[in-house]
Amino acid sequence: MPEPVKLYVYDLSNGMAKQMSLQLTGRQIDGIWHTSIVVFGKEIFYGQGIDITAPGRSHHGNPLHIVDLGTTSIDEETFNEYLDEMREHYTADKYHLLDFNCNSFTNDCAAFLTGGSIPDFIKDLPSDFLSTPFGAALRPTIDAMYRRPGAMSPSQPTPATTTTPNPELAASILQAVAAQAQQGMAPASASTAPLQATESLVAPFHPVTNSASLQSLLRTHKAVVVNFSDLITCPPCRVIAPVYEQLAHEKGVKTNSGVGAAFAKIDLSTPSGKALGAEWSVRVMPTFMFFLDGKKISEMKGADANELRSQIDLLLFQAYPPHPHTSLSLPAMQSLSLNPILFTQVPALDTVTSKLASFIDSANWPPNVTQSQAEVKQVLSSAVLPYLKSRSNTPPASASPLMLTSWAKVTATLAQVLPLESLFPLVDMWRLALLDSNVATWCAGALQSALNTTPLIIFMTKVTSIASAPRAYLLTLLRLLSNAFSSSVLAPQLLLGQTRALMTAVLVPALLHDDAGVRTAAASLVFNAAAFLQKGRVDAVRSGGGSGKKDIEDEDWEVEIASAVVEAIDREKANEDVVHRLAACLGCLLRLSPFYESQMSSLLQVLQAKSILKSKLTPGGCGTNGVSKKEAKKLVEEIGDKLCP
Incomplete structure (x- = not known):
């Protein structure tokens, strides 16, 4: 009779990851996951070796999640024999927080029992963490906790002390998580001695101890390298x-x-390894096999380091062929700064606050509004204004979460009470505040947890028609959104889901606005969005290929923006700076685009983008003589000649 197989999921950080990850890493990580396999009425997990307890009775307490992995037809005796063999492999001295941990064990068991694997959000957590600057900086610290004396020490990024916002806090969290992770059923030792690990586990390897786990690895990864050896x-x-x-x-x-x-x-020194070696006809040690899309494409015997590197490079080239644009000479695009265009001018803050206060005093205050006029003005004058003024200090002051929460509540109230033409001073205050990384990080967190009450969302939803929106409000809103791209934490949030849809609804018609100032601000915002995409693509190519930030790359949206930008370039007859920013935006949207061949290329032909760009260089195309600034002219020519078919 089939036996159910469950995965018990625990958070080793006890909620700290969910609360602090966005601020520390720039990415939301909901937990530091520990998992156990539950089958045959037992909970089995890896820490101080392999431990077994009654379900839910381990030192981790009650699981946060229970995942149904399916059923197994393997009998309990066979599974116990498998565990006995695994004990030789999953020993306490081999544990590593990132590379060889409880999740490695449960994934192996899942493959043996069901032929499947544990969920990706658990398996991918180490690489997710290490892909952040914070995680990369902490990698040497984590490795040092587990490295046995004499183990190989690969080159690593800069130590955490130079990049971690709070190294003491980070170290304490790591130690707490590591102690919790490797604790077995026996009481945890009070020793602070470094945890031990074998030399073979100081790299991001996937453990494979049976045929099922190897097949699972081949199914879930495009390119796989397998080393059969006996150290x-x-x-x-x-x-x-x-x-x-x-x-x-x-x-x-x-x-x-x-x-x-x-x-x-x-x-190959273990029984299961020998069985796998026999299954794959391994007769020489070491033997390396290279798999693409689950199929073996080549094999290498022996210890030739240069040949091994060449074979791996060839495998990656076949798996991720480089973008055709990587072979183009694009000096103007390559010299283009991808830093966002920011609006940093500080107005007379007392005047701005007084103007906003006068709007509040003259407003018709509905009785159902929970905050009084006096309370709103008190927050603005005693908390927000002093904070904004202190931003000119050296070093500039940072906003506290408490102040930001109060300010956001006031913002929601004023958006409900004041007419659109009276809100621009409040928008301008937030524009300045977004240059503070703490404010931007807070806004990013607010977008994820309380979308409709976030100031950015409130301000964008107030604009029901670009044509009728007051110029001052629209101009300030576009500048605020441009400044949001100063933060690598907040920027990706603007390019996802509802937030992106709201921003696009404001941005696209603003590119064609009658007012030159509005068009300039809109051109700055659309450049910032495209430059953020381009930066991710360039970084991906430099790190080995790929198409950049896949979670924010969206074909339909990028096609819509490219169409709007080409139309805006065509209509812009007077402002050379606007043409320059729009051309730079178009170049960023096109260069290394994962959608260039599928849609972008044909779209550019239909829109006659090349001739539109070329027309900007001729008399009357943009001003009396056409685009004349040297760097703008080179950029327009290059995009037209090399990126537009």
Whole structure:
């Protein structure tokens, strides 16, 4: 009779990851996941070796989630024999918080029992974390916690102390999570001695101990490299092992681009390893096999480091062929700064606050509004105004979450009470505040947790018609949204879901506005959005290929924006700066675009983008003599000649 298989999921951070990850890493991480396999009335997990307890009775308490992994037809006796063999592999000294942990064990068990795997959000957490600057900086600290004396020490990023916002806090969180993760059923030791790990586990390897787990790895990764070796009896295996580890660090799957190979080791000294070696006809040690889309495409025998690197590079080239634009010479695009265009001018803050206060005093205050006029003005004058003034100090002051929460509540109240033409001073205050990374990070968190009450959402939803929106409000809103791209944490939030739809509804008609100032601000905003995409693509190519930030790349949206930009360039007859920014935006949308061949190229032909760009260089195309600034002229020519078919 089939036996149900469950996955118990626990959060080792006890909620700290969910609360603090966005601020520390720039990415929302909901938990540091520990998992156990529950089958045959037992909960089995890996920490101080393999432990077994009654379901829900481990030292981790009650699971946060229970995932149904399906059923198994394997009998309990066979599974117990499998666990006995696994105990030789999953020992306490091999534990590593990122590379070889409880989730490695449960994924292996899931493959053996069901032929499947544990959920991706659990498996991908280490690479997710390491793909952030914070995680990369902490990698040496984590490795140091687990490295055995004499183990290979691969080159690493800058130590965490130079990039971590709060290194003491980060260290304490790491120690707490590590202690909780590796604690077994016995009481945890009070020793602070470094945890031990074997040399073979200081790289991002995927554990493979049976045929089912290997097949699961091949199904879930486009490119896979497998090393069959025996470090105990094979000297060439020991020689090539550090090289293989280094290549795994360099060319392993990177979450931010999705590009890279999965690296696995199969230990031929163990019974299960010998069985896998026999299954794949391995007769020489070491043997490396290279898989693409689940199929073996090549094999290498022996310990030739140069040949191994070449084979891995070839595998990655076949899996992720470079974008055709990488072969183009685009000096103007390459020299283009991808830093956002920001609006940093500070107005007379007392005047702005007084103007807003006068609007509040003259407003018809509905009785159902929970905040009084006096309370609103008190927050603005005693908290917001002093904060904005202190931004000119050296170093500038940062906003507190308490103040921002109060200010957001006031903003929601004023958006309900004041007419649109009276809100622009409030929008301008937030424009300045977004240059503070703490404010931008807070807004990013608010967008994720309380979308409709976030100031950015409130301000955008107030605009029901661009044509009828007051110029001052629209201009200030576009500048505020441009400043939002100063933050690498907030910027991606503007390019996702409802927030992107609202921004697009404001942006696209503003590109064609009658007012030159509005068009300039809109051109700045659309450049910032495209430059953020381009930056992700360039970084992905530099790190080994790929098409950039896949979660924010959206074909339909990018086609819509490209169409609007081409039309805006065509209509712009007077302002050379606007043409320059729009052309730069178009170049960023096109260069390295994952959608260039599928839609963008044909779209540009239909829109006659090349001739429109070229027309801007001729007399009357933009001003009396056409675009004349040297850098703008070169950029327009290059995009027209090389990126537009």
